[in-house]
Amino acid sequence: MARIPRETFVDPRHTNDAYADGPLCIGCGQTISQPYIVALMTEAARIRRRSRVLEVGTGSGYHTAILAHLGHHVWSLERHAALAQQARGRLDRLGIDNVTIVVGDGAAGHPDAAPYDAIVVAAAAPKPPAPLVDQLAPHGRLVIPLGHRDLQHLMLIERTDKRLRERHLSPCRFVPLVSPHAFPEAW
Ligand code: SAH
DSSP states (O other), X not given: OTTSOGGGGSOGGGGGGTTSSSOEEEETTEEEOOHHHHHHXXXXXXXXXXXXXXXXXXXXXXXXXXXXXXXXXXXXXXXXXXXXXXXXXXXXXXXXXXXXXXXXXXXXXXXXXXXXXXXXXXXXXXXXXXHHHHTXXXXXXXXXXXXXXXXXXXXXXXXXXXXXXXXXXXXXXXXXXXSTTSBSSOO
């Protein structure tokens, strides 16, 4: 995390707060995630040099940059084309070239490059979207906030030999995953 300049990913108005441990607005009603939560999610995803990573909710591209630094390749899905384009520009300026950003509904995953060793979801869902669970590799790890509007629980869902194992990581509060597979409307 120390190698990724967070100020690159925030609006110039927020430069002074870039290293505060809190979320900040990034436009389109969305936020760059709190650094503590980014760290917790990344640690839980246990990304290795050869990992193929799917990220849902590119947002500013900050977490994408960290995932790309640790893994082999990151496919990152964002529903707002404007945010996706800005994130692409920032990653290009930092010379990060192992990221594919795709505009669309991330709750449907990205079957073209599946299965993934880690799937990191930065928006809240009522339950794990089936397409994401389906796109987990054996021993793959899905990190996702589950719950409702006011409070969610950050969960780690791991595909073991025959079943899925769930672990609660922390209470949290994310923007909604806007999708027929999650919350049909933004809040
Ligand atoms: N980790 C990001 C924060 C992303 S905020 C960062 O550090 O900047 C969550 C993002 O999820 C928002 O950009 C929002 O537009 C996006 N999002 C919400 N629903 C989505 C969906 N169904 N598919 C893809 N992206 C979605």
